[in-house]
Amino acid sequence: MSKHIFVTGGVVSSLGKGLTCASIGMILEQRGLRVRLQKFDPYINVDPGTMSPYQHGEVYVLDDGSETDLDLGHYERFTHATLTKDCNYTTGKIYLSVIQKEREGRYYEGKTVQVIPHVTDEIKAAIHQLATDDVDVVITEIGGTVGDIESLPFLEAIRQFAIDVGRENCVYIHLTLVPYLKAAAELKTKPTQHSVGALRQIGIQPDFLICRTEQPLPADDKDKIALFCNVDKKAVIEERDKQYSIYEVPLSFVKNGLDSLLVKRLALKASPLDLTAWTDMVDRVINPKHEVRIAVVGKYMKHRDAYKSVYESLDHAGIAHRSRVSVVRIEAEEVGARGADALLGGVDGVLVPGGFGMRGIEGKIEAIRYARTRGIPFFGICLGMQCAVIEFARSVLELEDANSTEFEKDCDHPVIALMEDQHGVTKRGGTMRLGAWPCSLEPDRLARKAYGVEQISERHRHRYEFNNTYRDAMEKAGLVASGKSPDGQIVEIVELADHPWFVAVQFHPEFKSKPTEPHPLFRDFIGAALNRRETGRTTGIDGASAKAPTP
Ligand code: GLN
Numbered sequence: 001m002s003k004h005i006f007v008t009g010g011v012v013s014s015l016g017k018g019l020t021c022a023s024i025g026m027i028l029e030q031r032g033l034r035v036r037l038q039k040f041d042p043y044i045n046v047d048p049g050t051m052s053p054y055q056h057g058e059v060y061v062l063d064d065g066s067e068t069d070l071d072l073g074h075y076e077r078f079t080h081a082t083l084t085k086d087c088n089y090t091t092g093k094i095y096l097s098v099i100q101k102e103r104e105g106r107y108y109e110g111k112t113v114q115v116i117p118h119v120t121d122e123i124k125a126a127i128h129q130l131a132t133d134d135v136d137v138v139i140t141e142i143g144g145t146v147g148d149i150e151s152l153p154f155l156e157a158i159r160q161f162a163i164d165v166g167r168e169n170c171v172y173i174h175l176t177l178v179p180y181l182k183a184a185a186e187l188k189t190k191p192t193q194h195s196v197g198a199l200r201q202i203g204i205q206p207d208f209l210i211c212r213t214e215q216p217l218p219a220d221d222k223d224k225i226a227l228f229c230n231v232d233k234k235a236v237i238e239e240r241d242k243q244y245s246i247y248e249v250p251l252s253f254v255k256n257g258l259d260s261l262l263v264k265r266l267a268l269k270a271s272p273l274d275l276t277a278w279t280d281m282v283d284r285v286i287n288p289k290h291e292v293r294i295a296v297v298g299k300y301m302k303h304r305d306a307y308k309s310v311y312e313s314l315d316h317a318g319i320a321h322r323s324r325v326s327v328v329r330i331e332a333e334e335v336g337a338r339g340a341d342a343l344l345g346g347v348d349g350v351l352v353p354g355g356f357g358m359r360g361i362e363g364k365i366e367a368i369r370y371a372r373t374r375g376i377p378f379f380g381i382c383l384g385m386q387c388a389v390i391e392f393a394r395s396v397l398e399l400e401d402a403n404s405t406e407f408e409k410d411c412d413h414p415v416i417a418l419m420e421d422q423h424g425v426t427k428r429g430g431t432m433r434l435g436a437w438p439c440s441l442e443p444d445r446l447a448r449k450a451y452g453v454e455q456i457s458e459r460h461r462h463r464y465e466f467n468n469t470y471r472d473a474m475e476k477a478g479l480v481a482s483g484k485s486p487d488g489q490i491v492e493i494v495e496l497a498d499h500p501w502f503v504a505v506q507f508h509p510e511f512k513s514k515p516t517e518p519h520p521l522f523r524d525f526i527g528a529a530l531n532r533r534e535t536g537r538t539t540g541i542d543g544a545s546a547k548a549p550t551p
Pocket of ligand 1: 353354355356357381382383384406461462463464465
């Protein structure tokens, strides 16, 4: 039987519940346990796929094509848990299912359909669904902050859940903030007491408190929190802000004995902890030997989380080369206004990530032209790949009015066009080409060199694609399709034959990178950028390869 860990948050939002869950998953996995993680989001959208990155940050895509909360990205980066559409529920998705059942008229036997028990039953079913024979621990994160009206049905459901499966099989962890008041020169425990009070009012007594704090949490304060919140002293865990990296969080949990406490409390059969690979990875983060500057030219640069997985993947690639990756965030529109030279001078690599809509397109194209003509390593992702194709068509094929039909419906040269099966699609939610699709790699190209295999699988989220009418002309002029769908119809990767490292992909490699297993394309992109920086030389696919100095 699977055991359950429920993680709630109090005092303020943005405390890092997702990271906490991911870190708990990681330390349990390193004790030989099989974990699955799940997030409940209290908003009404059925999934985040229709929300603006400004609202919500990145939309994280899973293999099965579900568009999910970015916390699932943390779960995947920290653990090897298999995540599916069942790992992210919103209030909207729960209600949609309840309402559909009510309309079918078969499920509720003529009863009045209510939040309790029908909505809470639906939530509990979503939790049970993950508790399969091959899972030792299910970790469930409740989005929002305790005290919000919206998260109440979820909290009520997890309260009931312990009655259904036995309190001894469930652990409640509450994440709170212990602020430091400069004027008083003191840490304050009162917000934590109030937040736990609010939880207890709805019937949940937390077993563990994880206290986010900027300052070390002294034993006195821990004791006070334990006493007032009715938890064991050992179960008050400090989670201090990390100096270098989020990847230090699981290590500090282990230092506080959280893995052993959880194993004991849930009577789990665990093996000894093995942190070798993780500790080595963190050491590489803390003690880099090289540095590289990468410009990310996008549209939502002010939102820290809009390209979350891209930034993480760049860090992972840096870890592989023992290199710090300094990201220069550039608003694409600025490139148009101030010129590529002013903004991109001195960077070692340029990355253009995914996106939607017209704004900033010309700036992205200009940045790509700058990288292409100066031999600066370039990595294009999804929209970034589409812009690279447009740039090449305009500059090299001299098709002045080349564009994507997303931006100019009736352009003379639609080098990027709506995919065949997108014609007639009118609904926006969940209707793009989504999730994992196979891709075959051409021999002797940069992509193939990076992956080292012939067939790969990568995740997608797009409606437009490379227009095959132009494939021959592009290839003859030097922009080759180095990765295609197995039937050869969809161009998945393009690269430049005579450039040190210029690779652009229709898919989203950033969703498959882990700090301990960096994505091969990100790794080689950073390798090429390092090479450019440290040797001043750039080597192409026929040269000695774009490998960085020995890590
Ligand atoms: N807007 C483009 C498309 O739909 C690119 C999407 C993306 O970058 N995720 O094809």
